[in-house]
Amino acid sequence: MTNYTFADLVGDEKVFFAEYFNKKPLLRKGALKDPKGVLSLRRLDELVQLEIIRPPYLRVNLKGQGVPEKGYTKTVTVQGTDVTDTVDAQKVYELFRAGATIVWSSLNHVDSSLRRFTQVISDKFGARTDCVAFLTPAGKQGFSPHHDPVDLFIVQTEGTKRWRLWNPPQVRRAQAASYTAEQLGEPVIDVLLEPGDVLYLPYDTPHAAAAEELASVHLSIMIRPRMWKDLLRQTFDELAAAPEFNEFPYIGESRDNSVEEVFKEKVRALMTRFETVEPAAELDRLADLGRRMPGNSMGSTFQTTAELDALDAGSALRLTDVDVEFGANQDGRVQVTVNGHKVAIPAPVAETLAGMSAGDHIIASDVFPGAEPARAARTAQGLARLGLLEVVAA
Ligand SMILES: [Fe+2]
The missing domain is CATH 2.60.120.650 (Cupin)
Known part of the structure; x- marks a missing residue:
């Protein structure tokens, strides 16, 4: 289609x-x-x-x-x-x-x-x-x-x-x-x-x-229209998930008077949370929740996993747009932070990656200059599993 x-x-x-x-x-x-x-x-x-x-x-x-x-x-x-x-x-x-x-x-x-x-x-x-x-x-x-x-x-x-x-x-x-x-x-x-x-x-x-x-x-x-009442309920659900709302008060007929005071405190605490919501970020979050409703999921994990397993020195790869931070060179290895994960990689590999922009293509054997093609391919495979590189479909 x-x-x-x-x-x-x-x-x-x-x-x-x-x-x-x-x-x-x-x-x-x-x-x-x-x-x-x-x-x-x-x-x-x-x-x-x-x-x-x-x-x-x-x-x-x-x-x-x-x-x-x-x-x-x-x-x-x-x-x-x-x-x-x-x-x-x-x-x-x-x-x-x-x-x-x-x-x-x-x-x-x-x-x-x-x-x-x-x-x-x-x-x-x-x-x-x-x-x-x-x-x-x-x-x-x-x-x-x-x-x-x-x-x-x-x-x-x-x-x-x-x-x-x-x-x-x-x-x-x-x-x-x-x-x-x-x-x-x-x-x-x-x-x-x-x-x-x-x-x-x-x-x-x-x-x-x-x-x-x-x-x-x-x-x-x-x-399905999401009216303000639907959106506000989702914001409420997120705010009310805070640990301070987890207690189980006794509210039956012989309840203590103090429970009413606690109720007022909880309402005030919730209002404070509502007032500190950052509108742009919250609306983006709500829109994203809407896009992930049943019937919308996408993905190709079977396909991409199989492609990664079959990766060799001649495979074409692409740098993804994931956030990467490079540390200093220590004894020939550089610490790289990807998606919150820290890994140490050989300095020539870090230099190669640092010289690329998101979307740039590279052949697996060129990922690790100076190394045997098979070793470069294994390194490329590891970087792809981290989400730094992705296999370009043939
Ligand atoms: Fe109709």
Whole structure:
């Protein structure tokens, strides 16, 4: 899949955050150049046949009702253990032909390219994202007007779907709600979404969708808004973890009067802690917590560990941007501090590293001038395990 940026989704980011974010819906026609690369019918065929993607990751709705799991699952035995809710692809196909909508929830937990796609949004919002795919047969009504208590990006990837959107109400609510036609009046956006089109809906935006004459695939990326109350609670949790709040006071009916005085002291102590919070650092910490929510984790430890094991004198390496401090030369060895770890390395190695900038490349045998290539390679391996160097993928 193409690696899309946040600007691919929303256009000018400054305009998006000033005029649309949290305020009103945004329509971007033709925002994504390769929508089938994001999610295609072909990929959904593959997913329905991947037996491990079972309820609640996959659900089926027919005529506005959820189809009971038994209607499209079967028991499969894996290594002697019965898995009672494995998806039966043929039954899902039958339901689809009968007009059912097939929904895959949290696909970013399952599909690494969609995980990358939603990560772009998570990084920007510092919030948890979940990606839900909807496959609707031709000509079926989707959902009647309602709002959801989450911000949404809608990405049409195959077929078409008509969407009608209204501006969010003045008073925002934390729960889902449905509307009648009379309550809503004229929509502010009434559009036939085509592959590559993107919609942004702030939470509580009333919306209604219906498929047209083609089967429709769209992704709905939900961003769980973190309101001030959620953020402050996380700050509180961090501050209240201090040891001074660990005592277990007796507060039952025959409590001592002094416990009330202690309570006031604890409140004052907590307030003092709140007042000394450094806003920039705390907001960065909270944003970072949001980016690390389930469904966002990344990494390639298996791959990088294997590459390190296979490192030899001819391997290409790169200096990482980790903080390094070099000490003085003592009897041909220099103490180096990396990520809080102190190690002594031969002076020629320290000189080589000190002469490099983050991102510079080097061949393993050149890491230790004057040493046998095999020894230089072992030194390079040690420095890579410390996080100072990383193997450049061939
Ligand atoms: Fe919705």
